[in-house]
Amino acid sequence: MQLELRHLQAVCQIAEAGSLGRAARRLGVSQPSLSAQLRRIERVTGGDLFVRSRYGTELTPLGRFVLARARRVLSEMDALGTRTRSVAADAPLRLGCILLVLVDGLLEQTDISLSGREITVELEHSVTALARMLGAGRYDAIVYGEVNGHEVPLPEGAMVRTLIPEEPFSIRISAQHPLATREFIDLADLADESWMALVEDDDGGPxxxxxxxxxxxxxxALRHRITDRKMQYALIARGRAVALSQPTAPEADGTVMRPLLGAPLSGRIRLAWNRSAIPPQQAELLYRAAACAYLANVDNNAFHRAWWDAHPELHPPCEPERLPPSDA
Structure with missing residues (x-):
């Protein structure tokens, strides 16, 4: 076997995640599969790259040597992808996102404000993967979330703007739950519940x-990890789980949304883009389109509309502008 780029990416992910389990989730593979791949890589490199401890995985001296060179090779490939992308000026704008509520309306908004340029939208379940793909040129821009002040490292050459500086997380519970009639829910009252694990594990949320x-x-008790919204809602409606949720999330049969007392958890939503692939004016239009997609959902829950109206300092501009004919 010869080492390929995917093998170098696996080594980098294991080193950055600090454990095989977290790295496997970020790469979208099973932990046994990643373990088997690591063993094959170590046979090629001639020794162990990591040792396991109760704290996760730690690099060996050989591992540090391989990691340094893997990062160098991947950096060169990222630069190649970015450069070729900038030359292809008429290529579609590729947008990567995590599963945020605004994604549902984002494509419609970008069609309105960025008329004249084709746009594709893809979903990922890892913020780290989004950032890496932005650096590699697979995405031209990404929309992602961060929880309680966590900051996602971005690749060199990326620009970033905050769309929504703060939104307090709410809780989704069964409509038959004893707490469903309350205006606010105290987090302490959910101590005995089964929780839906957060889809993203690298945005600071867990x-x-x-x-x-x-x-x-x-x-x-984080007992369920389900990426399909309908399956999540069905499980919650049956009283089998509770889940954190964005306050802009829509209603779902058999469930209710309630704000958490004291807002112990909050998130922010950000837009990052590769400045060599998206000129400043189009970046501004993309930002406004994403802002409009978010604002279209503010009225999904009355409690969030009241909170939002009380915090005008957080409001982003939302007036899509069309590109002038010369730039279209």
Whole structure:
């Protein structure tokens, strides 16, 4: 076997994630599959690249040597992808996103404000993967979230703007739940519930949830990890789980949304783009389109509309502008 780029990416992901389990989720493969791949890589490199400890995985001296060169090779390939992308000026604008509520209306908004340029939208379940793909030139721009002040590292050459500086997470529970009639729900009252694990595990969300629950005296039982919204909602409606949710999320049969008392968890939404692939004016139009897609969902829940109206300092501009004919 010869080493390929995907093998170098796997080594980098394991090193950055600090464990095989987290790296496997970010790469979208099973942990046994990644473990088997790592063993094949280590046979080629001639020794162990990582040792396991109770804290996760740690690099060996050989591992540090391979990691440094893997990063150099991947950086050169990223630069090649970015350069070729900038030459192809008429190529579609490729937008990568995590599963945010605004994604549902984003394509419609970009069709309105960025008329004249084809746009594709793809979903990922890892913020780290989005950032890496932005650097590699697979995406020209990404829309992603960060929880409780967590900051996602971005590749060199990326520009970033915050769309929504703050939105307090709410909770989705069964409409038959004893707490469903309350205006606000205290996090401490959810200590005995089964929780829906967050889809993204690298945006600061899991750590923020565990820390918030710890402050109220319990450890959340994260028993379900489901990426399909309809399956999530069905499980919650049956009283089998509760879940954190963006306050702009739509209603779902058999469930209700309630704000958390004291807003112990909040997120922000950001847009990043490759400045060599998207000129400043189109970046501004993309930003406004994403902002409009978010604002279209503010009225999904009355409690969020009230909170939003009370915080005008957080409001982004939302007036899509068309490109002048000369730039179309």
């Amino acid at each position: 750590e923020a949830l565990v820390e918030a629950c710890a402050r109220t005296g319990f450890v959340p």
